[in-house]
Structure formats: structure tokens, C-alpha cells
Amino acid sequence: MDFHHFHCMPTFAAKLIRWQKLHGRNHLPWQNTRDPYAIWVSEIMLQQTQVITVVPYYLRFLQCFPDIKSLATASVDEVLALWSGLGYYSRGRNLHRAACFIAEAHNGIFPRDIEVIQELPGIGRSTAAAIAAFAYGERRAILDGNVKRVFARCFGIDGYPGKKRNETLLWQKAEELLPEENKRGEMERYTQALMDLGATVCTRGKPRCVACPLQQDCIALRDNRVDKLPAPRPIRPRPQKETVLLMLMKQGEVLLEKRPASGIWGGLWCLPEMPVSKNVIAYCTLHFGMKVMPLAHMPPLDHAFTHFRLRIHPRPLQVLSYPSATETQAQDDAMWITLDNALKVAIPAPVRKLLMQHGCPQSGQLPLENQLRF
Ligand code: SF4
Incomplete structure (x- = not known):
């Protein structure tokens, strides 16, 4: 392969970005906004719930609580009532707690600094990164369950991704693969691409590898191990x-x-x-x-x-x-x-x-x- 050819090979990020433009989801109600509050709410709701379920809850939530102040002044009961049916209620409780904290400590303005964002209740490293990427175009790596699956398959990473050692490896990978700089809003699109690919193509069961922009690179596909990766959570007997x-x-x-x-x-x-x-x-x-x-x-x-x-x-x-x-x-x-x-x-x-x-x-x-x- 000559140097010129090598240089023209699209990177991992470039492939995903191109794919997202054509095949990704670009009209979700929390997209095309820079409002960190709206993005935050969507990221929390999406943590354990699929897009299609989240949409009506999200719209209702934003209608009742259009900003941090309105959420902070609501009672936790009102918040949980709107959450009813979405499950994992600690998400709703944490959202409310965080809003009260922001209202008090940050004058109702969502923090700009990712270190501060990450300290808010209910927000981990990946969610903080997603908010920073979508709201501020920051160059931050996400690693939620979907992304772990894509990486584990694409790079043939063995072992249960929830285990500390494997997780550290995956985070490293996630950092390495980021677009080099955030030009033309590529960070937002790249971040969305990872989410979209995991949710719509590289799904847990029956991934659609023929439609995948990574099929040429994918180690799991090459080795016929798509159904073996990522390794499942080790079974421990639950009483x-x-x-x-x-x-x-x-x-x-x-x-x-x-x-x-x-x-x-x-x-x-x-x-x-x-x-x-x-x-x-x-x-x-x-x-x-x-x-x-x-x-x-x-x-x-x-x-x-x-x-x-x-x-x-x-x-x-x-x-x-x-x-x-x-x-x-x-x-x-x-x-x-x-x-x-x-x-x-x-x-x-x-x-x-x-x-x-x-x-x-x-x-x-x-x-x-x-x-x-x-
Ligand atoms: S080729 Fe298949 S297994 Fe590999 S990343 Fe794409 S969808 Fe996932």
C-alpha cells in the first residue's frame, strides 16, 4: 500500500461520521439544540431506555419542566409521576436533586465544566461526555453499553466489558478513536453516530453487519464471533x-x-x-x-x-x-x-x-x- 493510498483511507471516526449523515437519526426531539438542560434530560432518559419509548416522556417532561428552575421548584412526587412507566426511578430522583443543586449553587445555569457536570447525581463519565459533546462541541469520549458492544466486536475485545480492566481498555480505545479536532460539528455527529450504530445496526441480537460502515474493519465479523462478543456478564447466583x-x-x-x-x-x-x-x-x-x-x-x-x-x-x-x-x-x-x-x-x-x-x-x-x- 503506498503512502498516498494509506493517507486517503478514512479513519474510524470519518467512516462513522459519513455513515451518520446518511443513515443516522437526525430528527430526534433533543437534537439540533445546544440547550444543555434539554440534552441532559434526554441523556438521562436514554440511559436505560430505548429512543422510541423515551420520546413521548421526553416531550411531556420538557413541556412541564422547560428549564432547570421549573424542575427545581417542582416536588419530587411531580417529577416521579411524569417518570411513571419509564422505570429506573432513581434517574428521576437524581435529575430533580441535581436541578435543585444547580438552582442553588450555580444560579440555575447548567455548568460548563465537565468535571463539575460529572459530579452531579446520576451523571457518570459517559453521560457527562455526551452532554459536553452535544451542548458545547467538546472533544470527549463516550462509553455506554451500546458503544462498549460496538468496540468489543469491532476490535475483538474479549472479556466482560463491565469488568474494571476491560472497561479501562475500552475507555482507552474510545479516547484514541475520537475525531482529531472538532471541526464542522464533527464531535456531535461522531458521538451521535456511535449511539445510532449501537442502537440500529450493531444491536445485541442479530446485528445488521451488511449495513455496517465498519464491516471491513470488524474483527468479530472477520472471525465469525459476532454472537460471542461482547462476553456476557459472569453468572453469579442471585438469591x-x-x-x-x-x-x-x-x-x-x-x-x-x-x-x-x-x-x-x-x-x-x-x-x-x-x-x-x-x-x-x-x-x-x-x-x-x-x-x-x-x-x-x-x-x-x-x-x-x-x-x-x-x-x-x-x-x-x-x-x-x-x-x-x-x-x-x-x-x-x-x-x-x-x-x-x-x-x-x-x-x-x-x-x-x-x-x-x-x-x-x-x-x-x-x-x-x-x-x-x-
Ligand atoms: S460489522 Fe457487525 S459486529 Fe462488526 S461492528 Fe458492524 S454491526 Fe457490529
């Missing part, structure tokens, strides 16, 4: 825990309790929880002073957390009598709410599933409490 969630129904309303701020589902509205060892009827009498009657059985629901699996035994119950105190007492941490409205507040994903099953059982029966309307 299984069990719990009972009470679905107390009264005149079409269900009882929700607010979880304490710490622990699983912190700050979310949840069905009351009861230890599996207890008797449901006795527990309701003792705990709520209610007389209850079991409704049709619902099968257990399994939910996986990072560190354990939870088997949830739902217990739908018709409330027959209850102390009037629960009716009148103003309680901040418990409420009766219709199923429709319950789906609009911040509830954990499995509770959402249970309420939806309960509201419209797949068996084609009437909703359970309707069966009891004599």
Missing part, C-alpha cells in the same frame, strides 16, 4: 426472595402506600407488602383493622433486581369493612386510588403489571371487583 403484595380493593379503588425513601422502590407508591409467613386475613385485621375477603387467585410474578430475584405473590382482596379512621385520616403515605389513576402515579414496574392484570385479566373475565357487584 431468590419472596414477598406478598396486598391488592386491597374497595369500591373500585386500590390501596397504595408510599415506600420509604431508601430501600427497593424508594419513594414510589406500592401495594402494601406483607411477609409470606403471615396469614393474609389476620394480617389485614391487625395491620389495617380491615375485614377482607380473598378475590380470585393471581399467579406469582417474578421480578429480577441486580442483586436478587423477587417472587411476588399478589393477593387480591375485597375490603368488606374498614375503620372509618382510614377514610378520614389525612395520610401522606397511603391512599385509595382508582386503577386508572394508580397507573398514572410513580409505581414500580411489577406493581404496574399486577394492576393491569387485575384491571383487565387476560382470561377475558370481567375485572375482578366487578364480579362482586351484586
Whole structure:
């Protein structure tokens, strides 16, 4: 290969940039803006959620909270209600906390310095870099799950990418591959290209290598190891825990309790929880002073957390009598709410599933409490 030829070979970045112009996503609602707040919100929502799911949530969020000040003056409940259904609520809580901090410490102006950005709750190195690239055109490397996958495959990097040693290697790679300078907005396009490629071409299952701008360089493709890379998370046995969630129904309303701020589902509205060892009827009498009657059985629901699996035994119950105190007492941490409205507040994903099953059982029966309307 002569020198001239070598010199004309497009770099990794150049290939991606060219591909992004033609095949990337260029009309997402958080694009074509330099507003760091709008970019920040989108990056947080996109952390564990796909673009197509994020879009309506993002639009609604920006409509309610168009800037840092409005977000900072909202209550965390209002923020979580808008987050309801997106999952990973700590993202919403952190967003709110960070907005309050910026309002107070930075006079409501999103920080310009990446070191400061990275210190905000909920923002790691990759998210800070994405914000700096999109909002300020800074030359910063991102490395989210999608990018790790692309790099692991393209450069044939073995080992689980979440492991410190491999991650360090991937970060090095990410830094090396950056466009040399940010001319003509190339940093923004390059950063977007990496995200787009991971989300639309180099997907986890069935990547579309024929449409990939990196197919000539890709080591995984060359060695026929696309399905082996990146290496999966090493399996460690996760303990299984069990719990009972009470679905107390009264005149079409269900009882929700607010979880304490710490622990699983912190700050979310949840069905009351009861230890599996207890008797449901006795527990309701003792705990709520209610007389209850079991409704049709619902099968257990399994939910996986990072560190354990939870088997949830739902217990739908018709409330027959209850102390009037629960009716009148103003309680901040418990409420009766219709199923429709319950789906609009911040509830954990499995509770959402249970309420939806309960509201419209797949068996084609009437909703359970309707069966009891004599
Ligand atoms: S060629 Fe296939 S495996 Fe390699 S980077 Fe492209 S899409 Fe991913």
C-alpha cells in the first residue's frame, strides 16, 4: 500500500461520521439544540431506555419542566409521576436533586465544566461526555453499553466489558478513536453516530453487519464471533426472595402506600407488602383493622433486581369493612386510588403489571371487583 493510498483511507471516526449523515437519526426531539438542560434530560432518559419509548416522556417532561428552575421548584412526587412507566426511578430522583443543586449553587445555569457536570447525581463519565459533546462541541469520549458492544466486536475485545480492566481498555480505545479536532460539528455527529450504530445496526441480537460502515474493519465479523462478543456478564447466583403484595380493593379503588425513601422502590407508591409467613386475613385485621375477603387467585410474578430475584405473590382482596379512621385520616403515605389513576402515579414496574392484570385479566373475565357487584 503506498503512502498516498494509506493517507486517503478514512479513519474510524470519518467512516462513522459519513455513515451518520446518511443513515443516522437526525430528527430526534433533543437534537439540533445546544440547550444543555434539554440534552441532559434526554441523556438521562436514554440511559436505560430505548429512543422510541423515551420520546413521548421526553416531550411531556420538557413541556412541564422547560428549564432547570421549573424542575427545581417542582416536588419530587411531580417529577416521579411524569417518570411513571419509564422505570429506573432513581434517574428521576437524581435529575430533580441535581436541578435543585444547580438552582442553588450555580444560579440555575447548567455548568460548563465537565468535571463539575460529572459530579452531579446520576451523571457518570459517559453521560457527562455526551452532554459536553452535544451542548458545547467538546472533544470527549463516550462509553455506554451500546458503544462498549460496538468496540468489543469491532476490535475483538474479549472479556466482560463491565469488568474494571476491560472497561479501562475500552475507555482507552474510545479516547484514541475520537475525531482529531472538532471541526464542522464533527464531535456531535461522531458521538451521535456511535449511539445510532449501537442502537440500529450493531444491536445485541442479530446485528445488521451488511449495513455496517465498519464491516471491513470488524474483527468479530472477520472471525465469525459476532454472537460471542461482547462476553456476557459472569453468572453469579442471585438469591431468590419472596414477598406478598396486598391488592386491597374497595369500591373500585386500590390501596397504595408510599415506600420509604431508601430501600427497593424508594419513594414510589406500592401495594402494601406483607411477609409470606403471615396469614393474609389476620394480617389485614391487625395491620389495617380491615375485614377482607380473598378475590380470585393471581399467579406469582417474578421480578429480577441486580442483586436478587423477587417472587411476588399478589393477593387480591375485597375490603368488606374498614375503620372509618382510614377514610378520614389525612395520610401522606397511603391512599385509595382508582386503577386508572394508580397507573398514572410513580409505581414500580411489577406493581404496574399486577394492576393491569387485575384491571383487565387476560382470561377475558370481567375485572375482578366487578364480579362482586351484586
Ligand atoms: S460489522 Fe457487525 S459486529 Fe462488526 S461492528 Fe458492524 S454491526 Fe457490529
